[in-house]
Amino acid sequence: MIKQQVNIEKLNKTAEKILTAARKTFAEYGYSGTHVDEIAQRAGVNKASLYYQIGDKDTLYANVIHQVLGNIAQGIAQAVARADTPEEKLKAYILFIADAVDKNPEMPPIMMREVAGGGAHLPQVVAEDIASVLKVLLGILEEGKEKGVFNDVVPFLIHAMIMGSILIFKMGTPIKDRQMWIPEKLKARDKKLPGSLGDEVARLVLKAIKK
Amino acid sequence: MIKQQVNIEKLNKTAEKILTAARKTFAEYGYSGTHVDEIAQRAGVNKASLYYQIGDKDTLYANVIHQVLGNIAQGIAQAVARADTPEEKLKAYILFIADAVDKNPEMPPIMMREVAGGGAHLPQVVAEDIASVLKVLLGILEEGKEKGVFNDVVPFLIHAMIMGSILIFKMGTPIKDRQMWIPEKLKARDKKLPGSLGDEVARLVLKAIKK
DNA sequence: TAAATATTTAACTATGTGGTTAAACCTATT
DNA sequence: AATAGGTTTAACCACATAGTTAAATATTTA
Incomplete structure (x- = not known):
């Protein structure tokens, strides 16, 4: 391949x-x-x-x-480097990914199918790019733990949580909105996303892992 | 279709x-x-x-x-009904989904591809099942908010977070473990998941939305 | 401008793939 | 045992699709 x-x-x-x-x-x-x-x-x-x-x-x-998928890695590293505290770094990390997804609407379906297929046709270059992104996240989580601001967490689960939230929300929203039998309350509620998707995911994830 | x-x-x-x-x-x-x-x-x-x-x-x-995908709906409703507080209900909800995924390893890839494809070949029966699951989640979140134990959240984003965490973690782990250039620290850390995946996701999500 | 090189094109090929058919083969009923 | 209805099978068909070819057409170079 x-x-x-x-x-x-x-x-x-x-x-x-x-x-x-x-x-x-x-x-x-x-x-x-x-x-x-x-x-x-x-x-x-x-x-x-x-x-x-x-x-x-x-x-x-x-x-x-x-x-x-390939050109995100260095962008993330830069964005994270500009932040000081682990909290800010994690926020920058999540915001960058959410922004990349916004600018690149083809990314979610391609990534999801790739994951679903077990990464069968992932070229090595791309896999390495993804690995470097994971390494950045790992660094943030470790620094946060050392400085006593983050709880001890499973890094890859945090990765899954961040990517999963963003990808599924992005891809799922149009499906949901097309379905008539979805409770109106749910649709109405989601219209008023407070701030951007990235902001909201960052808030939730930070609250989940902060000490 | x-x-x-x-x-x-x-x-x-x-x-x-x-x-x-x-x-x-x-x-x-x-x-x-x-x-x-x-x-x-x-x-x-x-x-x-x-x-x-x-x-x-x-x-x-x-x-x-x-x-x-279809037979999960009623199971979830039952599991949730057995719990009393919103916290316990949400935990039961997440544990049930994680368990269903465990027992049904074909579910993650099929669901992910379905979402990636915009639900193009989703039969209506199944879409309705999914809607009913969403309705259960909405009920839990509203009850929690009314009782003052949950923050105000975007329900579909919580759905995306729960499903995304479970699906991506499940599907991503084998890919990650196959890649040699993933930092060893990451692999080692993930081996010792404290408790089940469902437990861990429930802990994180609850912490994220609890007041 | 003329020759050489790069690029695009219509037409073609080989193979893969979803779906069908008619005959063979069971299985149960009388 | 004979018959009828249900089930499986090998062989087949039509069409779609990845990839090729050789000629035509731009573009560059001399």
């Missing part, structure tokens, strides 16, 4: 159109549900051109997933 | 084998990634027999998803 990466810096117009179309299509239908013909059609290019510019379906997917 | 439901009560051996194989295969590869031939092969029956007993791929999937 490890395929060549297209140099994203020097992408021509055609390749850009293809990758954008691929990102949307993979996000919508998943790897197996996506047809190369549809990507070509959405991009407005001939299928052979797609193969010429990027490569086969696997390569296409590897590039998309790298583009979507 | 709404298809006939096979009467699960009076299932013969063949149909059972087929549905079991289908459940595993759909969980592993998702709807589009699953091939009817593989289900038949895993079940040890001829493909035509599969069509004779259950129906086409859509019907097969609808039955699987109903079997996996």
